[in-house]
Amino acid sequence: MLVYVLILISGLLCSTLPLAPKKAYHRPALSILKSVGKSHQEFVNSLKHQIFCNVELNGDAIEAIGFDMDYTLAQYNTEFDLLAYEGAKKKLCEALGYPEDILKFKYNKDAFRRGLIIDKNRGNILKIDRHKYVRKVYHGLSHELTTDERKKTYGQQVASFTESNYVNIDTLFLLIDAILFAQLVDYRDKNEALIDKTYEQLYKDVRTCVDLCHRDGVIKDTVISNPAKYIIYDPNIVPMIQKMKSSGKIVFLLTNSLWEYTNVVMNYLVHGGIDSKTGEYKYNKDITEWESLFNITVVGACKPSFLTDEYLSMFKVDKDGSLHNIEDKDALNLNALNVNRRVYQGGYWQDLHRMMGIKSGDRILYVGDHMYADILRSKRTLGWRTCLIIPELEHEISIAVNYTAMSQEIIKLRQIQYDLDEYIDLLRSRDRMGLEVKSQLKDAEAKAIELKTTIRAKNDFYSAKFNTFWGQLFKAGYQDSRFSKQVTDYACLYTSKASNLHRVSVKRSFRPIADFMPHEFLENSRNLGLF
Numbered sequence: 001m002l003v004y005v006l007i008l009i010s011g012l013l014c015s016t017l018p019l020a021p022k023k024a025y026h027r028p029a030l031s032i033l034k035s036v037g038k039s040h041q042e043f044v045n046s047l048k049h050q051i052f053c054n055v056e057l058n059g060d061a062i063e064a065i066g067f068d069m070d071y072t073l074a075q076y077n078t079e080f081d082l083l084a085y086e087g088a089k090k091k092l093c094e095a096l097g098y099p100e101d102i103l104k105f106k107y108n109k110d111a112f113r114r115g116l117i118i119d120k121n122r123g124n125i126l127k128i129d130r131h132k133y134v135r136k137v138y139h140g141l142s143h144e145l146t147t148d149e150r151k152k153t154y155g156q157q158v159a160s161f162t163e164s165n166y167v168n169i170d171t172l173f174l175l176i177d178a179i180l181f182a183q184l185v186d187y188r189d190k191n192e193a194l195i196d197k198t199y200e201q202l203y204k205d206v207r208t209c210v211d212l213c214h215r216d217g218v219i220k221d222t223v224i225s226n227p228a229k230y231i232i233y234d235p236n237i238v239p240m241i242q243k244m245k246s247s248g249k250i251v252f253l254l255t256n257s258l259w260e261y262t263n264v265v266m267n268y269l270v271h272g273g274i275d276s277k278t279g280e281y282k283y284n285k286d287i288t289e290w291e292s293l294f295n296i297t298v299v300g301a302c303k304p305s306f307l308t309d310e311y312l313s314m315f316k317v318d319k320d321g322s323l324h325n326i327e328d329k330d331a332l333n334l335n336a337l338n339v340n341r342r343v344y345q346g347g348y349w350q351d352l353h354r355m356m357g358i359k360s361g362d363r364i365l366y367v368g369d370h371m372y373a374d375i376l377r378s379k380r381t382l383g384w385r386t387c388l389i390i391p392e393l394e395h396e397i398s399i400a401v402n403y404t405a406m407s408q409e410i411i412k413l414r415q416i417q418y419d420l421d422e423y424i425d426l427l428r429s430r431d432r433m434g435l436e437v438k439s440q441l442k443d444a445e446a447k448a449i450e451l452k453t454t455i456r457a458k459n460d461f462y463s464a465k466f467n468t469f470w471g472q473l474f475k476a477g478y479q480d481s482r483f484s485k486q487v488t489d490y491a492c493l494y495t496s497k498a499s500n501l502h503r504v505s506v507k508r509s510f511r512p513i514a515d516f517m518p519h520e521f522l523e524n525s526r527n528l529g530l531f
């Protein structure tokens with residue numbers, strides 16, 4: 001027993017055992033260090049607006065900076081989500097004959113998160129870890145699969161989750177599909193009305209109806225009529241772009257939205273600040289046309305096809321939205337004197353590179369929110385440097401900072417658990433040798449079960465602070481989530497909103513300090529004073 005107690009104490013006080021492999025240790029940025037002495041809230045705010053680095057990036061080597069628009073320059077509020085959600089419900093009833101009961105469904109913006117996967121065949125939504133093991137599953141929204149159910153359904157098989165029966169929630173737009181699909185799955189399970197429809201058909205219908213809302217004006221026309229109601233105005237966007245241009249960078253807009261919608265959203269982002277006293281728009285007198293902010297604007301880009309399909313045509317766009325063929329693409333370069341307005345639709349990445357006179361993809365930094373179309377594809381195909389916008393980061397950081405004590409307690413308990421497992425292993429070996437340790441072994445095993453239950457309860461409580469259904473965005477169990485792995489693998493930089501780039505110089509070099517394997521983390525953690 002003495003050995004056991006000693007081990008427990010040593011586990012509490014000085015264990016250096018790694019709990020999970022750490023990819024990198026990021027030294028706190030200078031702005032964070034400077035924030036020492038500031039209030040707690042000022043510290044949290046500083047952290048929320050940091051730009052985090054996975055891959056070294058030298059700002060001086062970047063010649064052009066490009067931006068996506070939707071959910072990158074333009075952040076939308078819950079009112080915007082409701083346009084698609086309510087619009088799709090209505091279309092399900094009116095166009096596809098769904099029962100009117102579904103009009104009573106209520107939107108829950110916290111029900112799903114990016115990085116999750118929809119299993120269309122089974123009516124499930126999954127969270128997987130960085131090794132592609134399924135860690136959490138909900139059938140619909142009302143039933144979380146038990147561990148046995150989860151293992152029986154998804155087993156130990158590591159699927160790619162890229163097959164046609166899975167949908168990766170790579171963009172905030174798809175959260176509408178996820179909630180509506182889950183609610184319909186629950187409804188179908190309890191009602192006869194939809195019994196003839198498979199889960200897959202339910203998803204297909206949801207996708208069709210949400211897509212229709214984007215195409216037929218239910219969303220677009222409503223936002224155009226009152227952008228202030230749906231778009232979150234960010235006063236730092238214009239000065240950020242102006243700073244980039246005045247520092248000699250080429251700045252371009254590359255969006256999948258078409259001209260009419262892009263024109264309204266960008267006009268609002270440039271001129272749309274509401275004066276709190278008068279309630280009127282604050283017109284930015286320094287800018288007569290938002291287009292002048294960008295060297296090149298490409299609307300209707302059809303990403304990711306823009307990055308992969310060389311046969312897509314590029315057109316010139318007039319102010320009224322009319323399209324014109326481009327006879328001589330070579331005449332589009334930025335030095336061509338006869339081109340005074342550079343707004344285009346569609347095309348292929350080579351057209352853009354040619355216009356900017358950039359031959360190598362690593363001279364371009366692209367800022368976007370879509371994990372696949374903006375980040376993964378552009379980096380893999382063209383070698384563009386990437387900055388992923390993760391608005392969820394502000395919430396994640398805020399909760400993590402506020403519940404640090406709880407997190408530390410779980411870490412300590414897991415260290416004790418590791419030591420206890422080692423002690424039980426030792427007792428079992430002595431038991432096999434015929435030594436009289438049966439009673440100690442029984443006690444230790446009972447303690448291990450008790451400890452496991454305690455840790456699970458504490459971890460569930462901690463995770464629910466981030467999200468009641470899915471826990472932390474960047475974690476699946478104690479491992480990094482698949483979302484976290486994609487961020488690490490494909491985003492050179494990541495931050496909560498695009499205008500955080502305004503906080504740094506365009507010449508800024510970003511560096512991750514180091515990558516650590518688990519054994520290196522063990523060596524370095526003691527030296528760095530982490531344990």
Ligand SMILES: [Mg+2]
Nearest residue numbers: 068070071369
């Ligand atoms: Mg976007």
